Amino acid sequence: MDLISENLPALFAGFRLTLQLAVYSGVLALALGLLLAAMRVSPLRPLSLFSAAYVELLRNTPLTLVFFFMYFVAPQFGVPAFSFLWVAVIALSLYTAAFVSEALRSGINSVGVGQAEAARAIGLTFGQTLSQVILPQAVRSVIPPLINVLIALTKNTSVAAGFGLVELIGVGRRLSTANAGDPWVWVGVAVFYLLITIPAGLLAGVVERKVAFAR
Amino acid sequence: MLAAMTLALTACSGEAEEPEAPADDGMQEGDDPAAADLPEGSTMAELAEAGSIRIGTKFDQPLFGLQGPDGVPEGFDVEIGTIIAGELGIAPEDIEWVETISANRESFIETDQVDLVVATYTINDTRKERISFAGPYYEAGQSILTLASNEDIQGPDDLAGAKVCTVSGSTPEANLLENFPDTEVVPFGAYNECLDPLKNGQVDAISTDNVILAGFAADDDELEVRGEPFTEEPYGIGLAKDDDEFRNWINDVLEEIFEDGRWTEAWESTAGTVLPTPEPPAVDRY
Missing domain, CATH: 3.40.190.10 (Periplasmic binding protein-like II)
Structure with a gap:
């Protein structure tokens, strides 16, 4: 127990990096996922095919492999070497966007097709239909699965520990080595993860109630 | 050969009942004195018996x-x-x-x-x-590996401000953190995963035990071990x-x-x- 309090500054530095990874990747993944979902339901066949291929490829590949590609394969093809933080953020975003896209698509599909037909009938374009009619209704049903995706993302940031970043798991390994593998180190690390994921779950509940409506 | 094996077998089967005798047999036979000498109930005897x-x-x-x-x-x-x-x-x-x-x-x-x-x-x-x-x-002893073309890092004294790759949670990582506070330690999952970042310029050096670094340098002319070891391992x-x-x-x-x-x-x-x-x-x- 003392071990945790003595090493709070180190744990806090790891927590900050984990939070940074989760927030940056979360924002990018939501943006990219929204784009992918829009492409998926768009009437343009090449766009929807591209989106489907992307989602299937990334969703069915282990995240660690995505990191390996970013670090060891991409540079061979002349992709410049960024900072470790941004390589990790890009890998996490590319991967998570596939799941965001699927969550959004299921939400879009949950809105009755009559809504889209009515919107088109009054002369709205595809973009207007999506942004002003479909998505506002879809949001209500996608909040819980989206929060699930973001919680999974937070936990997935731990993969970055093997790729040059000293986030919570990296700090845990250092402290573990310095303290003969004292198990309290990992209790401390777990508590810091819960500090991110539990409030995210609570927030999801609040938002869900806010946007809920009686059908 | 067959006789020796038979003797060894009897020695083994006798061991459970008569602790004293088989050890003598084994010694005289000279077939495998170390294995026969093992004290009853010890980890060595258990392993030898399990084979x-x-x-x-x-x-x-x-x-x-x-x-x-x-x-x-x-x-x-x-x-x-x-x-x-x-x-x-x-x-x-x-x-x-x-x-x-x-x-x-x-x-x-x-x-x-x-x-x-x-x-x-x-x-x-x-x-x-x-x-x-x-x-x-x-x-x-822990040492430094860098690119043969690197002029700036000639040994452990030149590590201030450099990015050094090592394995997350290892002793070399702990040594670097303790001995070189001005060095940015970049942990990866395995030492060979440090090689690409080194060649891509994402890190300036790799540090771990000299023997491990020597193995990498032996396989690749682009890499060189620099300076004397700074720890005893x-x-x-x-x-x-x-x-x-x-x-x-x-x-x-x-x-x-x-x-x-x-x-x-x-x-x-x-x-x-x-x-x-x-x-x-x-x-x-x-």
Whole structure:
């Protein structure tokens, strides 16, 4: 127990990096996922095919492999070497966007097709239909699965520990080595993860109630 | 040959009923004196009776423990493990090699997933709290590897402000953090994963035990080991904590092979192909 309090500054530095990874990747993944979902339901066949291929490829590949590609394969093809933080953020975003896209698509599909037909009938374009009619209704049903995706993302940031970043798991390994593998180190690390994921779950509940409506 | 085997078999079956007699038989036969000499109930006797042993080693360290195409690791650590198993009367093909990485060696021993760990395993006090060490069987030291074209880093003194790659949770990482506070330590999952970032310029150097770095440098002309080692890393053999009987027995085996040339032979056929042959270290019976 003392071990945790003595090493709070180190744990806090790891927590900050984990939070940074989760927030940056979360924002990018939501943006990219929204784009992918829009492409998926768009009437343009090449766009929807591209989106489907992307989602299937990334969703069915282990995240660690995505990191390996970013670090060891991409540079061979002349992709410049960024900072470790941004390589990790890009890998996490590319991967998570596939799941965001699927969550959004299921939400879009949950809105009755009559809504889209009515919107088109009054002369709205595809973009207007999506942004002003479909998505506002879809949001209500996608909040819980989206929060699930973001919680999974937070936990997935731990993969970055093997790729040059000293986030919570990296700090845990250092402290573990310095303290003969004292198990309290990992209790401390777990508590810091819960500090991110539990409030995210609570927030999801609040938002869900806010946007809920009686059908 | 058949007669010897029959004798050995009788010796084995007799052991359970008459503890005294089989040891004598074995000694007179001279077939496998070490295996027959093992005290009843000791870890050595149990392993010899089982006829197999689980040894943890690294699978990714050239010269010490590197997994070959057939899945069996090769290197100096593997040779040492094989010699110890041989002293227990266990044939090389009856050894189960288990991959251990820097971060999981103590727990693999504590949870009885391996009987021994021979894995470039530095003896230190914090580890001694959880497991016991026989040896050392080799003295390594932490050093620096960088690109041959790098002019700025000539040795450990030039590390201030540099980015240095090492393995997350390893002793070299702890050493770097302690000795070079101005160095940015970049941890990866395995030492060979540091090579690409080094060549891509994402890190300036790699730091770990000199023998590991020498293995990388031997395989690649672009890489060079720079400067003198700045730590002493006595490599020991990890085993269950406070199994003193087993520890003393392994220490005896080590002293024997330091003397009779088998240690030198093992070194020269593995790490000795690229590194000079050192004097054997003194066994530390702490």
